[in-house]
Amino acid sequence: MASLYKVKIEQLNGVGKKRAELFNKLGVYSVGDLLEFYPRSYEDWTESANLLQADHGDTVCVKGQVVSAVNTGFTKTGKYISKLEVFDGENTIELVFFNNRYISSMLKYGETYSFYGKISRTLNGIQMISPEFSQNDSNNIHPIYNLTAGLTNRIVSKAVKQAMAMLPEKINDPIPKDVREKFDLCDLKFALENIHFPKDTNALEIAKKRLVIEELLVLNLGLRQLKTVKRENNANIVKKDYSKEFESSLPFSLTDAQKRVISECVNDVMNMEITLNRLVQGDVGSGKTAVAASLAYTVIKNGMQVAFMAPTELLAEQHYKTFKDLYKNTDINVSLLTGSLKQSEKNSVRSAVENGEAHIVVGTHALITEDTHFSNLGLVVTDEQHRFGVAQRGKLLSKGNNPHLLVMSATPIPRTLGLIIYGDLDISIIDQLPPGRRKIDTLLIDDKKRQRALGFIRQEVEKGRQAYIVCPLVEEGETELASAEEYAAELMLNYFQDIPVGILHGKMKAQDKERVMKQFSDNELKILVATVVIEVGIDVPNATVMMIENAERFGLSQLHQLRGRVGRGKEKSYCILVSNYSFGPSYERLKTMCTTNDGFKIADADLKLRGPGDFFGSRQHGLPQLNISSFADTKSLELSQKIADYVMEHSHYLLDDEYRGLKSKISRLFVNTGNNTLN
Ligand code: ADP
Ligand code: MG
Numbered sequence: 001m002a003s004l005y006k007v008k009i010e011q012l013n014g015v016g017k018k019r020a021e022l023f024n025k026l027g028v029y030s031v032g033d034l035l036e037f038y039p040r041s042y043e044d045w046t047e048s049a050n051l052l053q054a055d056h057g058d059t060v061c062v063k064g065q066v067v068s069a070v071n072t073g074f075t076k077t078g079k080y081i082s083k084l085e086v087f088d089g090e091n092t093i094e095l096v097f098f099n100n101r102y103i104s105s106m107l108k109y110g111e112t113y114s115f116y117g118k119i120s121r122t123l124n125g126i127q128m129i130s131p132e133f134s135q136n137d138s139n140n141i142h143p144i145y146n147l148t149a150g151l152t153n154r155i156v157s158k159a160v161k162q163a164m165a166m167l168p169e170k171i172n173d174p175i176p177k178d179v180r181e182k183f184d185l186c187d188l189k190f191a192l193e194n195i196h197f198p199k200d201t202n203a204l205e206i207a208k209k210r211l212v213i214e215e216l217l218v219l220n221l222g223l224r225q226l227k228t229v230k231r232e233n234n235a236n237i238v239k240k241d242y243s244k245e246f247e248s249s250l251p252f253s254l255t256d257a258q259k260r261v262i263s264e265c266v267n268d269v270m271n272m273e274i275t276l277n278r279l280v281q282g283d284v285g286s287g288k289t290a291v292a293a294s295l296a297y298t299v300i301k302n303g304m305q306v307a308f309m310a311p312t313e314l315l316a317e318q319h320y321k322t323f324k325d326l327y328k329n330t331d332i333n334v335s336l337l338t339g340s341l342k343q344s345e346k347n348s349v350r351s352a353v354e355n356g357e358a359h360i361v362v363g364t365h366a367l368i369t370e371d372t373h374f375s376n377l378g379l380v381v382t383d384e385q386h387r388f389g390v391a392q393r394g395k396l397l398s399k400g401n402n403p404h405l406l407v408m409s410a411t412p413i414p415r416t417l418g419l420i421i422y423g424d425l426d427i428s429i430i431d432q433l434p435p436g437r438r439k440i441d442t443l444l445i446d447d448k449k450r451q452r453a454l455g456f457i458r459q460e461v462e463k464g465r466q467a468y469i470v471c472p473l474v475e476e477g478e479t480e481l482a483s484a485e486e487y488a489a490e491l492m493l494n495y496f497q498d499i500p501v502g503i504l505h506g507k508m509k510a511q512d513k514e515r516v517m518k519q520f521s522d523n524e525l526k527i528l529v530a531t532v533v534i535e536v537g538i539d540v541p542n543a544t545v546m547m548i549e550n551a552e553r554f555g556l557s558q559l560h561q562l563r564g565r566v567g568r569g570k571e572k573s574y575c576i577l578v579s580n581y582s583f584g585p586s587y588e589r590l591k592t593m594c595t596t597n598d599g600f601k602i603a604d605a606d607l608k609l610r611g612p613g614d615f616f617g618s619r620q621h622g623l624p625q626l627n628i629s630s631f632a633d634t635k636s637l638e639l640s641q642k643i644a645d646y647v648m649e650h651s652h653y654l655l656d657d658e659y660r661g662l663k664s665k666i667s668r669l670f671v672n673t674g675n676n677t678l679n
Contacts, residue, residue, distance in 0.1 A: 004166060005032035012162045014155070022151045023159075027625075034163045037156075038195050038211065038628050039143035042204065045114050046140040051091040056121040062128070064088035065112045070104035086115065094127045111135065116142070141198040160196050167192070174661035175214060183643055185210045212632045214665075216420060216640035219626065221647065221654065222666040223423030236378045236404060238269040238302045246297040249329040250290070257432035258287050258294075264428045265295045269379070269404050276379070276404035279422050281412060282430030283599040284564030285437060288408045289319070291430065292381045293326045295406060296360055300332055304378025305353070306360040307367050307403075311383055313338045314514050314521070318539055320362040327360075337363035337372065379404040410564065411557060412599035414607045416637040431600070440567040442575040442594045444551075446582070453547060453576050454495045460545050460574075461499055461526045467545035468565055469529045471505075487549075488529040496527060504530040541569030551577035551593075552586035556606035559593055585609065607634060 007030055010020045028034050049060035068085035075081050075098075082103040086093050095115065097103045107113065117131025132142070132154065145156040173180070173188040180187060190203075191210040198204035243262050247254055254262070261280055268276035282288045296306040308323070310316040320336040327334055335358040337349045352358040356375035361367065368380065380403050407425060418427055445453055457467045471487050484505040492501050502516045502525035519525045521540045546566045551559065559577070567573035577594075581587045592605050612632050632640075647659070654663045 003032075004035065004163070005030045007031040007166070009034060009159070012159050015159055019151065019155070022148055025148045026146060026151070031163045031166060034160060035167070035192055035196075036627060037145065037160070040146045041144045042198070043116055043142045043144060044140065044201075045116055045134075045142055048088065048114075051088060051093060051119075051126055054119045054126075056119060058119045059117065060119060061114055061116045062086065062088050062093060062131075063112065063114050064093070066107050066109050067092065069109060070107065072104065086113075091126070094125060095131060096127055096129050098130060100130075107133070114140075141201065141204060143196050143198075157196075164193065164196065172661050174665045175210075175217070176658040176662075178658075179643060179647065182646070183213075183639065185213060208628070208631055209636060211628050212636050213640050213643065215627060215629050215669075216632060216636065217643055217647070218662065218665045218669050219629070220420050220423050220640055220644040221662065222670050223420075224644065224648065225654075225666070226424040236269070236275070236299075236304060236402065237272060238266070238298060238304075238378075240298075240302060241266050241270065242298040242301040243294050245301075246294045246330070250326070252434065254290065254294075255287065255430075255432045255434055257282075257430045258291050261291050261428040261430050262294045264426075265291070265406065266298055268426070269295070269299065275402055276406065277425050278405070279407045279409055279418075279425040279427045280430065281409045281418070281427060283412055283433065284410050284561075285568065286430040286433055288410070288430060289322055290326065292406060292408060293323060296379060296381065297327075297330070297332065299379045299404070300359045302378070304376050305356065305358070305374050306379045306381065307374070307377060308360060308362045309365055309367055309380065309382040310362065311364070312510075312514060312517075313340055313364055314517050315383075315538065316363050318521075323360060323362060332359045333357060334359070335361040337361050337367055339364065339366065377403045379406065381406045381408065383408055410599075411561065412603040414600070414604050414634075416634055416641065417607060417612055419641055420637060438567065438572055439597055440563060440573045440575050442563065442577065442597075444577045444579065444590050444594055446580050447578070450578060453578070454491070456574075456576075457527065457545050457547065458496065458499070461496075464542070465545070465571060466520065466523065466525075466540060466543040467527050467547065468543060468562075469527060470546070470548040470562060471529060471531050472549040484529065484531050491527075491529060499527060500525045501527045501529060504528060506531055538565060539568055540565070542571075544569070544571050544573040545576065546574070547576040547578065549578045551590055552579045552581045555610055556589055556592060556602045557599075559590075560599055560602045563593070563597075612637065 008020070009015055009023045009028060009030060010017065011031065012034075015023065023029070023034070026037065028037050043059075043061075045061040047061065048063040049058075051062065054060050064086035065088075066084055067087045071083045073081055079098050080101060082097045082100065084095050084103070084107060086095055113133045113135045115128060115131040115133045117128040120127045120129055134142075143153075143157060143160070145153055145160075147153060147156065167189065171189055175185060175188070179185075186206050186209075188210075191207040191214075194203040194207035195211055198207065243266055247259075261282075265276060265278055265280075268274060268278060280288055280291055282291075292308070296308070299306055308319060310319050316336065316338050320334060323334045333352075335349050335352055337346065337353070341349070349358065349361065350372055353361050354373045354375055361372075366372075382405070413421060457469070460467060469491070471484050484503055488501060488503045502520055504513060504516050508516075516525070516528070517538060520528045521538070523542060543566050546563055548554070548559065548562060554562070563575040566575065575593075577590050579586070579590055581590070589605070589609060592602065596602060611630060647654070647662070650656075651659050654666075
């Protein structure tokens, strides 16, 4: 198997230079890559459809005999067309193919085939246009691959078939036999055969399970190895804990959860053996900033500097203000370093950072990558939004001074998933909100009540408040810009003629986005109409209404994030979900939003309803590209964790020979991330 990564895809019959380039586009360079290019979904050709009941537009399978000759000719527009009739035992259907001169040699009179395609009901009877077909196919479940223009599913399937034939009789399985037996996993060969060309649904499930587990295991073990990178020198050790001193400078008392998390962090930075690598998870408003500020205070009092990174300039400015405020009773110097400062200002901040006068510097990511030199950087605090990719982590660690790292996340993640996604970090959870928080009232309405909702928004604005409105999602063929602008224009014309409304959408330049966000946070704009780009973490306490159109199209966690933009001030806040669904799973999801404000409960429900795909897919977790894990469920997440524990117990650094295959998988997964701490 390993050697097939060295065989270029061009080696396959029917794959020339041009097609190879198309495969490359899909991330497939070698025969080995192709074997790991798993289908996106499957078509089940097991059941032949009842043609009389099939509707126009249905995609169905028909098993039938060719009962006519193949008629060929040209359409008015000059396309080559082939037509033939097929009888399924009860009804006759006409098949139509375009621009394929080989149909008459592929489909023979009197023979029986399975056809799979869309039903079209015309005046002349039932037709199927360009169906896929196969004969005497013992495999009834057909793979559907991700494609790119120029590559058809047939071409990819054929290439995979060839690749499969190149597999040696015995292949080295990265999961050792004893592990497979203990945890009831099939071997690699069976898994590959049945993920591409399943014998039946049962075999497909077994194959899928095995491959999902393997990928999660590889990810999990790789991340664990990152975590166990030991501190190499005694840099950045904190000798004295100043968190009590900091606490007494605050205008409020910390919650028990905040105190607990602070002490978990302080323990790490005072530990001779390790570097702090910790994720602080806490729902919106749980007071993560105060926790970071406390740790930073201790680190600074021990003579080191802190870098605080925010995803956007606007958020950096906001955090800068927050830190200035939190440290106002202390002797700590807070600096801001962003791209939009004047060159002279940047220079003076940089020199303050370099000579150590600046104790904590808040800025964007550029802060640590650009030529900013710290006199003694001891701690980096970063937002999950741009949590270091595994690659960047390596860079940071190799900056020489090996600073502590604290990652803050407002996205509650179910425990099973967190253990995997954040396998390289220790996790602390702030599971308590500061006292006196008011629940955000969440309402689910349909189209008919939209007008009333907009009237309510007007009332709030007239009381001096602000509101967010999340646009309907883009329809097919429409650009995001057009739809956002059209929607906003309609609101302004019909409802908010006299109210300043701003628009924010994904196609805007970063600079324009920031300008609009700033106008909103300066209360110049009263209503912000946005596609989903509303920056996570944006803090406008005066905003009290969040209205979300097409709410059914969002995941629960996303809705929870959006809702977290309101309820940040003293005033009562509201979240209005607009959706015309009145039953079914989408409706149930929205109902969950109305009944709980607890992010962890919502994340659990989301994982159950939608699987972990969203969590794995999102770039913000900084994970390497995964292949099949979006098919995982809670059970496979737990199982992979269990197996990883078992493997670590039996072969601590994967040193045993039987783990060689697994080790090289880990390197492969992390290889493009440029991280070399794994070997
Ligand atoms: P988040 O976890 O969303 O980042 P913040 O750190 O921004 O939350 O805190 C939200 C608000 O709560 C801030 O105004 C902060 O000053 C305040 N706050 C934080 N901790 C406490 C506390 N223990 N008691 C009262 N208010 C607090
Ligand atoms: Mg925050």
